Amino acid sequence: MTILLSNVPLCANADIVVYTDGHADIGVTGVPGNYTMKIELDEIGTFAPSQVVTRVPDGVRTTFASVPSDISPTGLVAGQPGSIWILPQIQNELYPWPGLSLEGIGGTGTGTFRLLSASMPAGGNFSLWSWGTFAPPNFWMTTADGINPVVGPGADTVNLNIGSHAHFNFGFTVAGIYDITMDVTGTRNGVDFTTTPGTFRFAVGDSSAVPEPTAIALLAMLAGVVTVIRKIRPQTGIKPSAAQATDHSYR
Numbered sequence: 001m002t003i004l005l006s007n008v009p010l011c012a013n014a015d016i017v018v019y020t021d022g023h024a025d026i027g028v029t030g031v032p033g034n035y036t037m038k039i040e041l042d043e044i045g046t047f048a049p050s051q052v053v054t055r056v057p058d059g060v061r062t063t064f065a066s067v068p069s070d071i072s073p074t075g076l077v078a079g080q081p082g083s084i085w086i087l088p089q090i091q092n093e094l095y096p097w098p099g100l101s102l103e104g105i106g107g108t109g110t111g112t113f114r115l116l117s118a119s120m121p122a123g124g125n126f127s128l129w130s131w132g133t134f135a136p137p138n139f140w141m142t143t144a145d146g147i148n149p150v151v152g153p154g155a156d157t158v159n160l161n162i163g164s165h166a167h168f169n170f171g172f173t174v175a176g177i178y179d180i181t182m183d184v185t186g187t188r189n190g191v192d193f194t195t196t197p198g199t200f201r202f203a204v205g206d207s208s209a210v211p212e213p214t215a216i217a218l219l220a221m222l223a224g225v226v227t228v229i230r231k232i233r234p235q236t237g238i239k240p241s242a243a244q245a246t247d248h249s250y251r
Contacts, residue, residue, distance in 0.1 A: 037198025121176025
């Protein structure tokens with residue numbers, strides 16, 4: 001894993017870490033009654049969301065002469081020219097491979113990752129989806145039709161069992177800085193819990209500059225006041241299990 005730092009030593013207290021390749025998990029840390037969001041970089045350490053910027057390089061960009069209809073929920077228009085940057089569901093060692101995880105907190109139960117808000121470049125959209133073998137994609141989160149964190153049909157949510165993790169395609173339709181705010185709500189050992197929200201930053205495109213640490217910290221402070229746009233859309237499939245099927249992402 002290649003890690004670039006912004007004038008800080010490599011440690012869990014670093015102001016900013018640029019995540020460029022290898023495996024990582026977005027997940028939950030803490031103790032009952034005080035759970036927070038985290039991002040854990042394999043062999044490096046565990047960081048607060050505001051300490052890490054995930055680099056999404058132009059190497060994962062796909063340009064279509066005619067966008068396939070099955071990925072139009074990303075915000076691209078089916079049948080029209082378009083481009084999308086995809087961090088793929090199946091690992092490519094050259095690029096970041098982030099997953100969602102409920103490992104490490106112990107106990108039994110389930111948790112739901114909820115998309116709460118997204119700050120994106122003009123015209124951009126974020127989406128999270130998975131592919132099954134010989135099956136259409138399941139879109140779990142997409143900003144193209146608004147944001148709905150309320151658990152149920154059409155919600156921007158991902159359900160996982162405690163102790164499991166899963167990988168998905170992370171899609172971005174325009175180069176620039178994306179700040180994606182999520183939390184996790186669920187039940188552990190029969191007791192309900194909800195984490196504090198965490199804002200995860202993605203720098204999409206080779207020319208996107210990594211912001212100063214103070215800018216990230218300020219956004220994390222403001223994340224709680226971002227207005228959520230509710231939406232209703234059809235459910236696209238069953239909720240994912242801990243292990244995802246073969247990737248067929250467009251790359």
